[in-house]
Amino acid sequence: MSLAIDILSGLGDKSPAAIVVTANGRRLLLDAGGALHPGDPTTWARGLAVDAVIISHDHIDHIGGVSELDPETPLYCTPLVASALPKGRAWQPLPERGTCWIEGIPVTTGQAGHSLGGVWIHLGVEGGIFYSGDACLESRLFPFDVPPSARIALLDASYGTYDQPQQACVDAISEHLNRPLVFPVPESGRALEMALWLASEADARGLSIAVDPSIRANLKTLLELPATLRRPGADEAIAALLAREDAATPSLRLISDRDDTAAQWPGYQLLHTGYLTPSRCAELAADKILWQRWNVHLRASHLVALADQVGACQVVPLFTSLAEPGLSAWRALLGPRLHALPTLHTALHPTFHLEAWSPA
Ligand SMILES: [Zn+2]
Structure with a gap:
């Protein structure tokens, strides 16, 4: 058994979020981002076939591409986020905080500190895959829940290496x-x-x-x-x-x-x-x-703290330029944990099995 992560969009610049995780023979799409700039096409969705879609929050660059997907594909989001879906789009509820099973994969969600109804997403496969969606530790209103441990962390780096409190x-x-x-x-x-x-x-x-x-x-x-x-x-x-x-x-x-x-x-x-x-x-x-920025994304030291917190061995900074000098700056911040390629394939971790998880 193996696991593959394909970042269709969202790596290397501030671009719509769309990540396919293939695990246990099933393909889950994490977020379905639409164009950030009016008039730009959504190209990542062309011909895409997945078993289910999980949406982190209702901002256009995370949900705006849903209309490009097969309307029959099961879609999961929190009830508050569902109100931003295309009219009539079927959906199934994702907990605001908790664990459910999607296509046989344990999916844990928690508050991401970024928006009303927004969550981070953790998949209980291969020692854990943590996807922050858009996240912030500094919100005065939205809590941020500490996520479970994860070998792979896909993190919101929208602010690059900016680090102002x-x-x-x-x-x-x-x-x-x-x-x-x-x-x-x-x-x-x-x-x-x-x-x-x-x-x-x-x-x-x-x-x-x-x-x-x-x-x-x-x-x-x-x-x-x-x-x-x-x-x-x-x-x-x-x-x-x-x-x-x-x-x-x-x-x-x-x-x-x-x-x-x-x-x-x-x-x-x-x-x-x-x-x-x-x-x-x-x-x-x-x-x-x-x-003048009002922080709503992870700033650099918070991104590193979160990577440390989940114990990630591989960390992907999303939604930011990875051209130099940015790439070197990320390497300095994350060390050998930095992963800056759109695909990530790994054999199943020998000490970790799907059966080790049970629904909450
Ligand atoms: Zn957002």
């Missing part, structure tokens, strides 16, 4: 708050924690805010989840924000990102906090928008 990001954004700002953000991710932070900053500075209805709806959903699915201590602030009315002419606006451009918001500066498309890079270069 979240507090430094927050401090840098604070310095812009004295002018009218619009923050376009993914509504199921950092939007929720930024909403709470902006509300507290607005109160401290006597500023007015408005929060997009879709972001409010997701905060309400988060508050209604079992308390163990959010960081402790935030409930009061969430409830207060939901009770707060939007200002008619706010100086700070948190909006769901719908590809807004600077021209759509006269009188405001757009402040982006995440990935910039090429057109937005051009806007930034022309001083038309502001940019």
Whole structure:
């Protein structure tokens, strides 16, 4: 028996996530990412046949390619993520935290600290395969669950070897708050924690805010989840924000990102906090928008800590450039554990058997 991992997309640059794991004679697709840039084709899915699809979270670069797959292929995701599937797409529930069996393979999931309903995925084969999806250890709202041990770790390296703590990001954004700002953000991710932070900053500075209805709806959903699915201590602030009315002419606006451009918001500066498309890079270069990261992915030292934590022998940094000097930097960080090729084949670990796992 052998195991194969084929990274169809997501290795070598910030690109859609699509990873096929072949184990026990079955083929599982981890994530089905769609194009990050409007209009780009999704090429990895052409002619692809798998036994099941497991989706980590509802961001476009992880779920947007589902429409390219055979609609009959069984698909697993958490109920909150399912609402982002193409209309009518059948799905089966993945636990927010727990173990289920998919195609005879034990699949454990846990909170990834990145988005509403988002999970990491652990396959109980070959000493463990851990796929972080998008993950963050610094969220003020979303918990991160410690994953089981894994010989192979496929980790979110979207930030490359960047390693700035979240507090430094927050401090840098604070310095812009004295002018009218619009923050376009993914509504199921950092939007929720930024909403709470902006509300507290607005109160401290006597500023007015408005929060997009879709972001409010997701905060309400988060508050209604079992308390163990959010960081402790935030409930009061969430409830207060939901009770707060939007200002008619706010100086700070948190909006769901719908590809807004600077021209759509006269009188405001757009402040982006995440990935910039090429057109937005051009806007930034022309001083038309502001940019300051709000951490929602693993920074380098956290990625290494996670690789250590699971005891990985092979670590694949995903969603980042592996051209030099990046490759050498990753080699320095990970040592011989670094694996930077799109395929990873291995014979079944002699001390590990599928039968050693039992469903939780
Ligand atoms: Zn994401």
